[in-house]
Each structure stands twice: as structure tokens, then as C-alpha cells.
Amino acid sequence: MSHKHKVLLEKVFAHPIATNIDWKKLAAALEHYGAAIDVSNANRAHIVIKDQELTLGLPHHGHELANKEEVTKLRHFLEAVDLTPKDL
Numbered sequence: 001m002s003h004k005h006k007v008l009l010e011k012v013f014a015h016p017i018a019t020n021i022d023w024k025k026l027a028a029a030l031e032h033y034g035a036a037i038d039v040s041n042a043n044r045a046h047i048v049i050k051d052q053e054l055t056l057g058l059p060h061h062g063h064e065l066a067n068k069e070e071v072t073k074l075r076h077f078l079e080a081v082d083l084t085p086k087d088l
Contacts, residue, residue: 005029010085012075021065023058033083049081 008029011018027037027045036048043058054077056070065071078084 002032005032006085006088009078009083009088012071012078013085017068017071017075019064019066019068019071021071022063023065024063026065033088047077049077049083052077052081 004025005028008021008025011021012026023045030047030049031037034049038046039058040046043060045056045058047054047056054073056065056074057067059065065074
């Protein structure tokens with residue numbers, strides 16, 4: 001399963017920015033690498049990795065992160081906690 005998770009993280013770091021990242025698969029990959037994820041009733045995901053926190057807006061319709069700004073925020077967050085494809 002680790003290979004699938006790494007491929008998904010590579011998609012987060014792809015250029016140009018991917019706008020079809022499945023949220024459920026991404027959440028599973030992040031949890032595999034040690035993230036704690038809490039999803040609120042307001043469709044916000046609070047992600048904690050190594051005492052660093054990020055709040056993302058989740059898709060209201062469908063299952064894919066399609067907002068480039070949210071994907072960019074996630075990319076910078078993962079870089080800050082050293083969770084990039086080259087670090088795995």
C-alpha cells in the first residue's frame with residue numbers, strides 16, 4: 001500500500017498543479033504517514049503532522065480537491081514537515 005500512497009503524494013507535488021486529487025485517498029495516504037485528520041461539519045479538514053497544523057477546505061460536491069490554492073497550501077505544509085516524495 002505504501003507505493004500507492006507515495007504515488008498520490010507525487011501527484012500533490014506535480015507540475016502543473018493537479019486539480020483531481022481524490023480526498024479520501026489523500027487522507028488515507030496522509031494517515032499512513034502519521035497524520036491525524038479531523039473533519040468538521042463545515043467541510044474543513046484539520047491536519048496535524050509533527051506538531052504542525054493545516055486546515056483545508058474540502059470539496060462540497062464530488063470527492064476531488066479541485067482548488068489550486070488548497071493544493072498549494074497542502075504542498076507547502078507537506079514540505080514544512082518533510083513529507084515529500086523524495087523524503088519517503
